[in-house]
Amino acid sequence: MTAEWSQWPRRHSRAVDVVVAILLCALATYASRLTDHGNGEGPVVVRPASLSVFLLSATASLALLFRRVSPRGVLVVTTVCAIVIGALGFEISLFTGGAAFVAMYSLGYWSADLRTAKVAPLVAGAALLIASLIQHFNPVLTGGRITLIAGVMVAGAFAEAGRSRRNYLTALHARAELAERTREEEARQRVGEERLRIARELHDIVAHHMALAHAQASTAAYLLRSQPDQAQEMLDQLAGTTSAALRELKATVGLLREDDSDAPLEPTPGLAQLSELLTSFERTGLTLSLSITGVPRPLSPGADLTAYRIIQEALTNVTKHAGTAAATVRLVYSRLLLTISVADEGGEILEDLRGEQDSESQGYGLIGMNERAVSVGGHLRAGRRPDGGFEVTTELPLEPPKTPDPEDKMP
Template sequence: MTAEWSQWSKRHGQTVDVIVAILLCAMATYASRLAIDVPGRGPVVVRPASLAVFDLSALASITLLWRRRFPIAVLAITTACGVAIGAIGFDVSVLTAGAAFVAAYSLGLWSSDLRTAKIVPVVSGAALLITSLLEQFDPVVTGGRITLVAGVLVAGAFAEAGRSRRNYLAALHARAELAERTREEEARQRVAEERLRIARELHDIVAHHMVLAHAQASTAAYLSRSQPDQAQEILDQLAGTTSAALRELRATVGLLRDDDDSDVPLEPTPGLAQLPELLATFEQAGLTVSMSAIGARRPLSPVADLTAYRTIQEALTNVTKHAGTASAAVALVYSELLLTISVTDDGGKPSDHTRGEQRSESAGYGLIGMKERAASVGGYLHAGRRPDAGFEVTIELPLETSKESDD
């Protein structure tokens, strides 16, 4: 009920101001009929309503219509009207000077200067109290003067409560907007990261299989006349290469489907366990790959295991495409915390700067993807020409720590 009234008053603020003005004018006019200093009886109706009080209270009430835009000026006018009512011989109380207290409440609620909002209403109340004392000092404590002090306190308390509630709601609204913006930014970031991850996967799959298919097709075309049997064998391998590429592409694209009932078979996630099969595909394309491992084999996280596999795959693909050599070496070094993988070749010469630069540029998104993969799992990748000859790709990946060592 309170919330509904608050919303209605906000939507019909001008109507509320008119109703308040009418009520305050009526109260002040009625109070002008009350006599003061009637022992044992309190204020009683003993005289007709005063036209002067009606005029002053009407002026004070009308100025309240601008209390939100000019709170200090409205408070000054309503206070002056209250002082004038006391000066013409009527009791100054919360009834005859009610407009001043409404204006004081408005100033405390809407003023941007907190010091002004606290001091000016007190000055207004003091002016009304002094007017009441000058008109009739004895007795000092009367009902009207008590209401003046109470009016100042109540107006200040209501203004402070209204200001606190408004600031609280503004803070809630600001936090809600910030949370909404944060959710949208996080959603966009997750989408961007997922797009980047899928782009890396598609690049690695397509680049690897296309290079192998190109090498196999070129070799088969070269041998088709002189050695048809060997050419046919290579063509059979080419069919297997393209079939593997299609399977991996279907599995990757299948992850993008929205429905959970997709019948696309999911291939196992590649890792170092599939490294022999990967090296065999390069052997079929004419690249001789030697592999060595130093240290006891330690487990990698699934993401780091995939990163290791894709890095070796991309590095060997680049060797096939750009190195101009038929051999490469893959070295795995296990330490206590890191797995260091190096893929090297002896293609090119140290003085062939142009060729080295072209090779780095031609790797393009491959090197970028490898660096992004390494960074995503907390690793580090370096790629560049070797001092003696060839090219080297080195990646360091964190190993999983065993639960036993943590106990």
């Protein structure tokens, strides 16, 4: 209820202006009947109400209705009306010139020019004080002149406070809008990053298993007439490959469904499953050799998945694009990095793999591998080998050791 009442003047500003104008006109008309003899007894009624004062006060009060539109012009009109009231022989005070002080406040609050907002009310107040001194110089400090000085100070103080509060609310509103836009941009960015991550996962899963399934189906078709027993074994492996593909797709797509959040998920692939991955490629006829240099060290979950997916995608590219049946996988552990190298042992690389990174019409294998490496703070290089073949090399950061290495203790 209190908040609603505090907003009422803002919602009915025109009604407030009309009420203020009527009160100021009535106050100026009544104050013109008073005079202060300076004998310490205070102001007394010495004359009847003046029609001229009423008309001048009404003109000044009506001008206040336009104080938000033209505060400078309203200040000029109200100041002139107060000076004319003094020229007619009436005392200029806060009461007879009340409209001028409201105009001072309005100019200080509404003017866009800060210098004008501060200087113009002082000039108008000085003009009223000088007009009062010219009318009756003796005594100097009368009650009316003291109210003139006090009125200028109060109008300036209220204008400064109102302007500061308005600027504060404006800044607060702008900050809230900026925060809202920032939240929306961050949300869009997170959604984009999640979509990219899921797209990479789906690409790696589909490309890997489809390449294996294609190789196994082709081999089975070749062996079906001449060696049906081996063909049957290859078809059994094909069924296992497609089943694994369906399981991984279900696990990945299941992350997008809220109602599957409680469903058990398979462990995230990592280097612990590297032997199984290599075995799946060897079943397609690809000859692989694995070498590990250094002491194996743990990777972060993200880097572990990245290492697995990069090896998987590199071997998939070998299966699809390289004219060779052999490849080498090397893991080199140093103090801070794991270097992974996947290279085929010769053969002609097709042009579509070589242009895969910079052609939108080609696959996204190399692009996805590079994005994965960068996302965990690593980096990837891919290109032809000097002695033939194609090689993919990745450097991934290792988790810091729990105990200092001997190399760290050496001076």
